[in-house]
C-alpha cells in the first residue's frame with residue numbers, strides 16, 4: 182500500500198506538470214500491481230469520444246488492482262478541502278467562468294483540495310448537465326493549480342448518481358461522494374450500502390466517500406453501521422464526509438475502521454477541536470464551506486491543538502464560532518459568496534432558488550458585519566472585506 186501511494190503521488194506530480202505543458206488535456210491516473218499507468222484524453226473535438234472509450238477500456242482492464250489502490254489510507258485525504266460554492270450568472274445559469282480564478286485563490290489560501298457540488302455547491306438545485314460541467318471545470322483547474330478534487334454525485338435517482346460518478350471518473354477526479362437518497366429512504370445500513378455500492382461501481386477506480394448529513398437527508402442510519410456494511414461490499418470505500426454533531430457516532434465510525442485506513446472528513450468547522458483527538462496530524466482532513474475564506478484560521482486551530490497549546494486552540498475555535506454566530510442570520514453560503522465577490526474571486530453572489538438571495542440592504546448589513554469582524558481580528562477576517 183505504501184508503494185502504491187508513492188506511485189500515486191508521483192503520478193499526481195507528473196499529471197500536474199503535464200497539465201502545465203498541455204492544459205487542454207485531461208489525464209486519468211492509476212496503478213496496476215504497483216506499475217504506473219496514465220491515459221490522456223484530449224478535451225477538444227472528436228478525439229473525446231475515442232479517448233474516453235480508450236480510458237474506459239483501460240479502466241476496465243485495470244479495475245481489480247486499481248480498486249484496491251483506490252482503497253487508500255487517511256493520509257491520502259489529509260488537509261483542508263474547500264466545499265466550493267457554485268456561481269450563478271445574471272441569467273441564473275450555473276457558471277464555470279471563474280472556476281480557475283477560484284482554484285488559484287484556494288491554493289493561495291493553503292487548501293489541498295475541493296469538494297464540488299456538495300451542499301455549499303447547491304448540488305440538489307442543479308441539473309445533471311450543470312453538475313457535469315462543474316466537475317469538468319474543477320478537474321481541469323484543480324490539476325492546473327495543484328488542488329485535488331472530490332465530486333459529490335449523490336442524487337435521489339440512482340441512474341443520475343451513477344451517470345455523474347462515471348463522468349467524474351472520466352475527467353480524472355480524486356474521489357466521488359454521495360449522500361443518501363432523501364425521498365425514498367433506505368430501510369437500513371445494508372440497503373444504504375447497496376445504494377452506495379451501485380454509485381461506487383460506476384467509478385470503479387475512484388475512491389468513494391459516503392456523505393453523512395442526517396439534518397439534510399433525514400436519514401437516521403447510524404454511520405458506523407454504514408461503515409461496516411460499506412467495508413464489506415465497496416472495494417473503493419475510502420471513508421466519509423461527516424456532517425453531524427454526534428461525536429459518539431464519530432468515534433464509533435473510527436472504531437469500525439479497524440485497519441485505520443479510512444478518512445473521516447468532518448464538515449462542521451465550528452467544532453474542529455472535537456474531531457482532532459481522533460487523528461494524528463498527518464491524517465487529519467476536513468471539508469468545509471468557510472475554507473474558501475477562513476482556511477488559515479481553522480488550520481491554526483489544528484496546529485495549536487497538535488502543538489499542545491490548548492488555550493490557544495480553544496481561543497481560535499471561539500473565533501471561528503464568532504464568525505458563524507455573526508453570519509448565520511444571512512446564510513452561510515450567501516455570506517461566503519459575498520466575501521468571495523468582495524475579494525475579487527467571483528463576480529456574482531447569487532444563489533439559486535429555493536435558496537434565498539440577500540436584498541441590497543441585507544448585503545449592506547452583512548458587509549458591516551464583515552468590517553466589524555475584520556476590525557476585531559484583522560489577521561483572520563481581514564480578507565472578508567477585500568484587498
Ligand SMILES: CC(=O)N[C@@H]([C@@H](O)[C@H](O)[C@H](O)CO)[C@@H](O)CC(=O)C(=O)O
Pocket residue numbers: 264265296298299300301302424447448449450451468469470471505513
Ligand atoms: C450545511 C453546510 O453548509 N455545511 C458546510 C459547513 O462548512 C457549514 O457551512 C459550517 O460548518 C457552518 O455550520 C459544509 O459541511 C458543506 C459541505 O461540505 C458541502 O458543501 O457539502
